[in-house]
Amino acid sequence: MKKLLLGDFAVARGAWEAGVSVASAYPGTPSTEITEELARYDDVYSEWSPNEKVALEVGIGASIRGARAIVSMKHVGLNVACDPLFTASYTGVNGGLVIAVADDPSVFSSQNEQDTRLTAVSAKVPVLEPSDSAEAKDFTKLAFELSEKYDTPIILRVTTRVAHSQSLVELCDRVQAEVKPYERNISKYVMMPANARVKHVVVEERTKKLSEDSNSFAINRIEEGGKDLGIICAGGVYQYVKEALPDASVLKLGMVYPLPFDLIAKFAKSVKRCIVAEELAPHLETMIKAAGISVEGKNIFPLCGEFSANLIRSCVLGEKRETVPANIPARPPVLCAGCPHRGVFYVLSKLKLNVLGDIGCYTLGAVPPLGSMDAVVCMGASIGMTIGFDKADPEAHKHSVAVIGDSTFIHSGITGLIDAVYNKAKITVLILDNRTTGMTGHQNHPATGKTIKNEPTYELNLEEVCRAVGVQRVRTVDPNNLSALEAAVKEELGRDEVSVIIAKRPCALLTKRLYSGFRITEKCKKCKACLKLGCPAIVNGKDGITIDVSLCTECGLCQNVCKFGAIEGEVK
């Protein structure tokens, strides 16, 4: 049966068909749906792990014990998981181990545009790269086979366009999931110097053998066309090439590390002009040139952003298609109507504080009119950076705070907090506890008390965690109670110790609603104080300031800031 499937769902389906037993992940766009989908299968154990490092360690353990395991994350998540990754490359596997990593060319929803293939080369882990949903499923299955055959973890790299596009997939049955027998094998799995030295040699031989064998892999294939132009490509870029250059010869690489150099040399020789088309880093190009094969690449293609058929036509053929976009106001993403983070940033903006931020919906606190953010780097960085502010500036503790979400705090904020207490930092941390992992679309985490399958489990108490690491001043406030929140922040700022304020209120999207009864009455003096909240439900249009009843969640924050009592409605 053929079905229209999202690339991520196809990866999940492939893993299921391959008999995967264990799936672990930390949510991250555009990889989240892989594990969400796997959680729907009763015959697969799945989990949201606290972070990608733990997720990969769970996968490694399952693999050593003999199960097929898949671990999913976004590109920056792989940074967090690099420590286990680099050594899992040495230990190899027992049950197949596949790491699905989603890159984000054009940075649709990330903090950078890094290229996972480069990380894979450093870790000496082979990489398969599908170009649509059908391949996403097939390559995932193949990845398990290769993992076991070559005794290595395999990275399945997708990009946003493959992960979040839907195309047709032929569904198959699941092979029987067998957990292989396990025997202790110290020289294989205990990576201490004497064993690691030996294993490094094995890894280098493995890479060499895979490179040689891949010359005859079916997923590395030549599609013969005209001899004037030959394109070497992989993944989503292959589709743009087929669209833009239907007559060119194409070498489509299904495995982008290690490379089939004999096949590449043969292909390059067969065409007059040979070009490597790849998004982001010149990964293929550099390796191919290092092997002494002459190709073009980044001399004509950009290093940044995703490609398209038009871009290929323009770079290869010099064809320019002029289109003129209208010069109109931008529409940047904003905090949703009723978002519990809005009150926090309203107060921080009012107090003109330095805000060291973190990764999540609340990164949007940087956007006008709230505009309260000084730096955002990576998951969990807010707390460490605030410690840095404190250590660099004796006055910083009077005017700076860390802001971090509940899920992000568990991911990698707790260690920062331990550092703060241990090294006597004077910082104030706001944990924005919206009871979910918001930006990625509402995944459970340890403090929601629910597993990935919505089963009840131990609910991590954030206040207790903070106290346990030695924070004496911990309190919880409702961020929509602006005066209480402002008083709390003022009270904690400038102290000679660590303070934590938990701003707790569920994500507005978690509660279903129809219409709001809120409206702006004739008492309105048009002072525009409510517009400073940056709430998308408060509209400043032709008819003056009004409330969009289809967006308003009746959170009442606007009533809080209106001095004239001009906003009518009952807070829900």
Add this chain to the structure above:
Amino acid sequence: MDILIVGVGGQGTLLASRVLGKYALDNGFDVKLSEVHGMAQRGGSVMTYVRIGQKIASPIIDEGCADFILAFEKLEALRYAHYLKADGEILYSTQEIMPMPVVTGAAEYPQGIEEKLRGTGVDALALALKAGNAKAANSVMLGALCKKLGFDRAKFEEALLASIPQKTIEMNKTAFELGYAAV
């Protein structure tokens, strides 16, 4: 046929693309859809690509290449109008949603948008409210789209109803009907 669906994050562009995808698949075509999730979904400008044909390679539609644009908001219709082919057409909702730079006073919502658009406007919000809920606006637009593109109404409606929650079926049927009659 290459259809671009644009709007404001949260307006239901994903649902519309999935309905189109299902309809195309049910009619034996190859189809590719491409969507944007995450940060871009938070009230920002969003677009979804729908490509239908015998064999589709790229899942995205380039500027100047769309046969048709379905726009859930007027300003967004104008933002992506340059994606149309020379003979392409836009079906747009006349609803105005103020982007944050307009709300804060940093910019003005452009006037005279409709004169610049080559296509048909539908007051989807009013029709959705008539059907029972502002959220049915995307069913109104799909009804109008179905007629504009000459799709098989029964099959297209079936694809829509298969993609929405059971309890909203009656309302969405009404909304679809109102949209179908509006163009």
